Amino acid sequence: MNKVLSREVSTVRLSFEGGESPSNPVANDNAVERLTQAINSNATAAEALLSKISMMRENAVSQETMEAYLNKLLAAGPDKRLPFWARSKRLARFSRRARMASLRRTLDLTTPAPEAEEETVERKLGRRRRALVALLRSISTEEGLDSKEPVIVTIENRARLASKESNEDMKSRMPEGLETPNYDIVATSKHNGQTIEIRRYKPFSVCAVNMNKPRPDAAKETDNKVRVPEISGASSFGALAGYLFGKNDQSTAMKMTTPVFTSPIEQGDKQxxxxxxxxxxxxxxxxxxxxxxxxxxxxxxxxxxxxxxVLMFGGYASKKEVAKRKRELMAALKKDKQWKAEEDEATTAQYNDPFTVPWRRLNEVSIKVVPK
Structure with a gap:
């Protein structure tokens, strides 16, 4: 740990061990200045902010206090009213406010509103808090960024291009060390610049839960608590996580795997x-x-x-994005000379956790096919 980060961590530790109240945490430290430095390619500043958040968790600071800290950091930084000229990316190299505008745009890109849910201020803030922490993690660990421009501009550009990488780039986003179903690629084709893979999957097994049925009363005893209950499918995720991590008849915790599938079942439901x-x-x-x-x-x-x-794509697997990718996959199959769709419904696969930034996410839509 370098000296700057060490001093910041020491300051954080003293603020809690010494009894200082964090009721106004942003006012009590230089968090906004650290954020300004972080988005201007200062990984140490990003590490310092992350260390403060971690220290708050370690010292059993309430969830409300941590949320207030991040809310005030957002309000004093990217969500603060900015002049119209700050929208210019060209000025980001010279202007702090232009860099904050770039951060705001990046947060907007990485926090799409969930479909089929009523938007609320708290839900939006929750998504922006998670996105801000994910961005700080990315800044603190990212390698190979363009040193000629502020890191936040490079990240914004990556966020905009999240869905346009090659299949090889996409597959590099798969989490390491997690088991995933085995398959052989038996054919590939191109459609509008996108690569479609025909995969021959080998047998595998899943645990599954209906996403359309309300969770039963017993769920309090069988489900794992989800840290982000407002995300789409959170209750279903909690049910499966509960089973996989030990709430089963053998009290056996199993290893996490990837991806998480969303598949069509009878009567229009999904599991x-x-x-x-x-x-x-x-x-x-x-x-x-x-x-x-x-x-x-x-x-x-x-x-x-x-x-x-199978069609791979980056970014978030929102309902709108999945529908778009399914249309693209079906259009490609209609033109394919060797394979045809055997069913109309698509299965979605998501390989990364909800806190992964969009340009590191791997998603897929797939449809069962047979030879023509």
Whole structure:
């Protein structure tokens, strides 16, 4: 840890160990100045802000206090009223306010409003708080950024290009060390500059829960508490996480896998699916997997070998974006000379956690196919 960061961490520690009240945390320290430095390519400043947030957690500071800290940082920084000329990216190299405007645009790009949910001020603030922390993490660890311009401008550009990388770039976003279903690529094709893969999946197993049914009363005992309850599918995620991490008949915690699937089922409903560890991927071994607790609504299912057409994309897998990608995939299959869709509904796969910034996210839509 360098001297600047060490001094900042020491200041944070003293503020809590020494009894200073963090009722107005932004006013009590130089957080806004640190944020200004961070978006101007100062990784140490980003680390200092992240260290302060971590220190608040370690000292059992209330969730409300941490949220207030981030809310005030947003209000005093990117969400502060800025002059119209600050919109110019060209000025970001010279102007603090132009860099803040770039940060604001990046937050706007990375915090899309969820579909089918009533927007509220608190939901919007919650998304912006998470996005700000994710951006600080990115600044503190990012390598290979253009040193000729402020880091926030480079990040804004990456956010805008999140969905346009090649398949190879997309696959590099897959989290390391997590099991994922095995497949062979049996064919590829191009459609409007995008690569469509025909994958032959090998059998695997999932735990699944209906996303359209309300969670039962027993969910309090069977589900894991979700840190971000307002995100889409949070209750279903909590149900599957509860099962996977030990709330099952064997009290066995299993390793996390990737991706999280959203698949169509009967009567227009959808289900969320976690991939089970590979030790439960065949018929015999699935029978030895821990059983879901009664009332959890979780079921264990096996996926047989099948061919699927897959289109990868970055950014967020919003309802609107998924519908767009499905249309693109179906259009590509209609022109394909070897493969055709066997079904109309698409399955969505999301490989990254909700706190991953858009330009590092990997998503897929896939449709079952058969030879023509």
């Amino acid at each position: 969320m699916e976690f991939v089970l560890p590979s030790s439960y991927w065949d018929d015999d071994s699935l029978g030895t997997a821990p059983k879901p607790l009664s009332g959890s609504g979780v079921s264990l299912q096996q996926r047989v070998s099948q061919d699927r057409a």
